[in-house]
Amino acid sequence: MKQSYSWRRGLAALLACAGLLVWFAPAVAAEPQAQTLKVFGVDIRYYEMGPRDPQAPTVVLLHGLGSNALGNWGAVMPQLAQTHHVIALDQLGFGGSAKPIVDYSIQLWVDTLGEFLREKKVGAFTLIGESLGGWIAAQYAIQSLQGIAADPAFTLPRPVKLVLCDAAGRRATMAAMFTPPPDGKRGPPPVSLAGVKASVGAVFYKARVPSAGDVRASLQWNLDKDDGWTVHSVTSNPALLDEAVDGQLGAIRIPTLVVWGEHDELVPVDDGRWYAAGIPGAKLALIAETAHVPMTEAPEAFLKVLLPFLR
DSSP, rough: OOSOOOHHHHHHHHHHHHGHHHHOOOOSOOOOOOOEEEETTTEEEEEEOOOOOOOOOEEEEEETTTOOOOHHHTTHHHHHHTSSSEEEOOOOTTTTSSSOOOOOOHHHHHHHHHHHHHTTTOEEEEEETTHHHHHHHHHHHHHHHHHHOGGGGGOOOOOOOOOESSSSOOHHHHHHHTTTOOTTTTOOOOOOOOHHHHHHHHHOOOOOOOOOHHHHHHHHHHHHHHHHHHHHHHHOOOOGGOOOOOTTTTGGGSEEEEETTOOOOSHHHHHHHHHHHHSSSSEEEEETTTTTTTHOOOOHHHHHHHHHHHH
């Protein structure tokens, strides 16, 4: 397995390859209709699938940095929706949601998710997050289960189960994000034709060499999605280290599944083991022959470990 020299390189690779999710992901049989909800006065785009019966279990899906709801979860949503009420958000600053020019933080995303769930009147739910979304999900679970809120009116609806997929949020790994790469190791700019082409392997284990058309379309997608400020505010802000989840995982006393791509180069498998060891009773499942986005690269294998946990 290749080793990355810093998570900053990994983030660069993820950003360069975010558009390639469109090309490597299996086709979505039935794309759900986009909906919009006002949260703190701004638009949050989301997608719903599955039964609306109040008795149907609900899953809430959080995507990673530089992606969106369908980019991360589109390949597994239809099958999940056969038995579950599925809600997938474009998080604030990404996708079709509002992209205000603010200093983004894990806390802002936690607060926004809490308000979204209150506005939607979501009952019992399983919270599932990938990469940056996993960090947000972990911090959300910690705060909701501890009753941490700026005011009683802002109490966070509590999840009944938690799934962390290739989750960021460990301080040591995040600290590496702010370590400049060694001289001669910088590589091409991530959002460039060369950057997209060179970075595929960091996200996908079984990455084929993208065609010129794929690379061109991916760069266009990266330019069109207009989330550059959001990404910059994450990748250049050392203050996010103060929002790492170190020392807090013991507060997560709900059933938890930690899922990791066995060959993840961006957030190492050791972080998955760290999460599973720190959360009481958590189970770790490694998805063979996948890297940072197992739900996209191997949706059937991902669902094989997820669905039994959700039952």
